Amino acid sequence: MPDKRSIFICTSVHRWNDPRIFYKEAVSLTKKYDVELHAPAEFDFKEEKGVKIFGLPSWHKVADRKKIRKELLKRIRRSTADMFHFHDPELIILGLYVKIFKRKIVIYDIHEDYYTQILLKKWIPTKFIRTIVAIIFSFTEKLICNSFDLIIFAENYYKNSFPQKIIDKSIDILNYPILNEIKSIAGNKEYVKIIYTGNVTVDRGAINMIKCLPVLIEKGYNIKLYLVGLLKDENIISLIEKDAELSNNIAMIGKREYVDKSVIDNQYSDADIGLALISSKAHYKKKLLTKFFEYMQNEIPMVISKYNEWEKLINDTKCGICVDPDNVMESAKAIEYLINNPAIAKQMGKNGRKAVEEYYNWDTQAEKLITVINSI
16 A cells, blocks of 8 residues: 655644644544644644644744744755645745755645735734735745645635635635534533633724623623633733723633643633624725634534624524624623523524535535645
8 A cells, every 4th residue: 555645734823733733734644644744833843633743833923933933944954755745824935945956745724815814914014014914925935836736725715815716726625613512511500601712802893892891781781701811911810900890700711821721612612602703894894703603513502793704604504693893782682681691592502514615614524625636
């Protein structure tokens, strides 16, 4: 029996146990290939779920990643892998190196609409400079992508800004959840648990969610908002900590540290309502966020922003309510409706779970991923 082909997967930005990179793609690919993953980690090497994981240095600020890219280049030069799978836009130069000097297969996995994402980067000093950087990067990315063998888009619409010759060698591998049994924690909570998962920032709606709490508390509801993820904005911490009532009704899981997938899954197990009140329209209005499908999988009805694609998902699956994220009263009213109508909320949760079981699950994407890589 011939040896399996080998894949060198790498990221300089995401941790080794990133849900998409490790749990979904790398683990799925072990069915057909020898897979090694190079990613920031607190260890040098370990093997888990069939994936050989080689740790890279951890980073705390963008400048730290320069030494990670330098180390990756050394490993790429030494590697005898058949395919190289890159997950970050800052690594496309390394992908070009592989094509020119190693003449191996290169796969570029596009996680975001990087043009609009760059426009949100606060560490780039002004809006004008952010726009210039976004334009230059967008041009460079498309130019270099011409030399790659496969482009993977994590969202259907990402391809819309690419020329046809790149679209022709691309595939959409969507970020649907791995289908699991629903976990539930026995016992009676004395409050309604509202959950948000992901990076906690102003751009991702943290202030919008927090502002709903006083409205609901004033009406006598015993609620607690769980912010589960890395909290990147000190202004949000200050807003919470200076108000004793808010502090008592908000739990920050993770705060300044990365939150592992297992922790997030445990937090889902007793959540009553999922939120995503994001108002940064340019970057998020077309994105079907991974948290939507995780809420759905765990039978959690959700209250999310009223954008076209998001509203279509809600209308198609009947799993939640859409609101104007900047309208605090409208958002609070939707949450109140779910609290006061538990039978309807429960049915929304079941509708979401059914949709995930039938369509929005990782098995459908894993099959596509293995098939397309096998064809290269």
